[in-house]
Amino acid sequence: MPLLTLEQCRMHCRIDGDYDDAILDDLLAAATDAASGYLRRALFADQAALDLALDQLPQDMAAAVTGHEAAVAAANAETNAAKAKAMRDVADRRLAVATERSAQLLQGLPANDSIRAAVRLLLGHLYAHREAVVVSTHALDVPVGAAAIAMELPFGVAALLDPYRLAATP
Secondary structure (H helix, E strand, O other), rough: OOOOOOOOOHHHOOOOOOOHHHHHHHHHHHHHHHHHHHOOOOOEOOHHHHHHHHHHHHHHHHHHHHHHHHHHHHHOOOOHHHHHHHHHHHHHHHHHHHHHHHHHOOOOEEEOHHHHHHHHHHHHHHHHHHOEEEEEEEOOOOOOOOOOEEEOOOHHHHHHHHHOOOOOOO
């Protein structure tokens, strides 16, 4: 269940009609995901949604562990060493993803008014600024006839992707 309804999104972005609903759906998901990534916690519309996810967690983790064990057993039976290593790496990665999701769910949070306001702000920003760069000839202290200025917008692409960026290694 999303943190905001489409009607709330339309009202916040001052949209009449449903012509941009598909875009709003995507932007709401992106704004919610960015907030969740920043908080490093799963976000839920309400306590009931969090409780439902927590109730499902033991079964999901059991399935992840069972899948990991089966994949490792298959890798151990593989005669090609390189393929066996790749199979184990994939199995380990899948288990790590399930474990990370489990940790985020255990720290899950029903969205409060502050979180909803942050999601609305980011949604409005994403809707109003659909490009990563804005180009303008209007700037402070720029003489008339000067070249256009291009600036990266805050809360843009980098802000959405930073939580998922791997650290650079030498």
